[in-house]
Amino acid sequence: MERQFSIRQIMDEQGRIVEPEYREQITEELVMAMYRHLVRTRTFDRKCVSLQRQGRIGTYVPFEGQEACQVGSALALEDGDWMFPTYRDHGAMMTFGRTLTQTLLYWKGRTEGCIPPQGKKIVPPYVPIATQLPQAAGAAYAEKRKGTKNAVIVYFGDGATSEGDFHEGLNFASVFNVPVVFFNQNNQYAISVPITRQMKSKTIAQKALAYDIPGIRIDGNDIFAVYFHTKQALERARNGEGPTLIEAVTWRYGAHTTSDDPSKYRDQEESKRRRETTDPIMRLERFMQQEGFWDENWAIDIQEGVNAEVEQAVAEMERYPSANPEDMFDYVFAEPTWTIAEQKQAYMEWKRGMEG
Ligand SMILES: Cc1ncc(C[n+]2csc(CCOP(=O)(O)OP(=O)(O)O)c2C)c(N)n1
Numbered sequence: 001m002e003r004q005f006s007i008r009q010i011m012d013e014q015g016r017i018v019e020p021e022y023r024e025q026i027t028e029e030l031v032m033a034m035y036r037h038l039v040r041t042r043t044f045d046r047k048c049v050s051l052q053r054q055g056r057i058g059t060y061v062p063f064e065g066q067e068a069c070q071v072g073s074a075l076a077l078e079d080g081d082w083m084f085p086t087y088r089d090h091g092a093m094m095t096f097g098r099t100l101t102q103t104l105l106y107w108k109g110r111t112e113g114c115i116p117p118q119g120k121k122i123v124p125p126y127v128p129i130a131t132q133l134p135q136a137a138g139a140a141y142a143e144k145r146k147g148t149k150n151a152v153i154v155y156f157g158d159g160a161t162s163e164g165d166f167h168e169g170l171n172f173a174s175v176f177n178v179p180v181v182f183f184n185q186n187n188q189y190a191i192s193v194p195i196t197r198q199m200k201s202k203t204i205a206q207k208a209l210a211y212d213i214p215g216i217r218i219d220g221n222d223i224f225a226v227y228f229h230t231k232q233a234l235e236r237a238r239n240g241e242g243p244t245l246i247e248a249v250t251w252r253y254g255a256h257t258t259s260d261d262p263s264k265y266r267d268q269e270e271s272k273r274r275r276e277t278t279d280p281i282m283r284l285e286r287f288m289q290q291e292g293f294w295d296e297n298w299a300i301d302i303q304e305g306v307n308a309e310v311e312q313a314v315a316e317m318e319r320y321p322s323a324n325p326e327d328m329f330d331y332v333f334a335e336p337t338w339t340i341a342e343q344k345q346a347y348m349e350w351k352r353g354m355e356g
């Protein structure tokens, strides 16, 4: 199975193109956009960890190391497509059109952070693991019934494949042949549980066999592999050829969330080693250097522009008051259910007691 689903690369660790038939499609414009988004998402991510440590936002979920998966797949989308993200996929959301300010407001606990940006079908991030898969299959079914050319991308982690919803989502999508791309980021851990303790199968991609849909395993730190394979899967979807399962093999360098300490369950040397050998940004830089379109001054300009954009978004976020806990009862359903109404009342009584 590991041989049948071997990891595909278009660019190797040294930044060399190993699948020459893609070379022509890799334009300077595309590479520059990729590089800018990679730097932008990494800068934003590091800033958020710092803001959380200072108590300026709430718990935060970092994605450093997984930028190529998120940026590469989001750049492959068309404007009318749907995005169903998890709590770790704000890199993908920001690349597809959610603003930095809105992303920060989400992590500050403000409901404004959950409103899809104008004109983009970006669903608020899912925290309950794998629940987004059947829903994404449903959205894809709706697009199919309407006869549009819109496709759906749904993100999920390796841990999500242990949930029933993963199988239900794939089964539905397969039976109804709907336009959805199941984009798995296999960062090899579900919090502290390594992949070898989550499943006996050697790959996630092979699970596609059970649903008779294409399954491919790619190097998730190779932005070209992510971009081109996602684009092909989206094309298949648009052409009525149904769903695809993509397993992008990657690694998160840091903690699961800002309340996690990874040194408790894994050797920190592994992240250090991967940073030095397979980092997605370093690889693209190497490629650009070899191709002769790396320019130090341009890279400095990109970094400075991104720093200014991030600082401006932080300033905007800080103009909002801190989260209002009452909001969480008001935006679950259009009309609150009796259980939610009761919980809100209990909260309000507790709050009055605290104030009095
Ligand atoms: C239904 C459900 N069960 C348990 C949790 C607690 N939980 C939060 S993140 C997580 C691990 C998910 O791992 P994975 O799918 O690999 O995604 P990653 O966090 O690595 O991106 C778990 C078990 C949850 N959020 N939802």
Ligand SMILES: [Mg+2]
Residues within 6 Å of the ligand: 157, 158, 159, 185, 186, 187, 188, 189, 190, 191
């Ligand atoms: Mg994981």
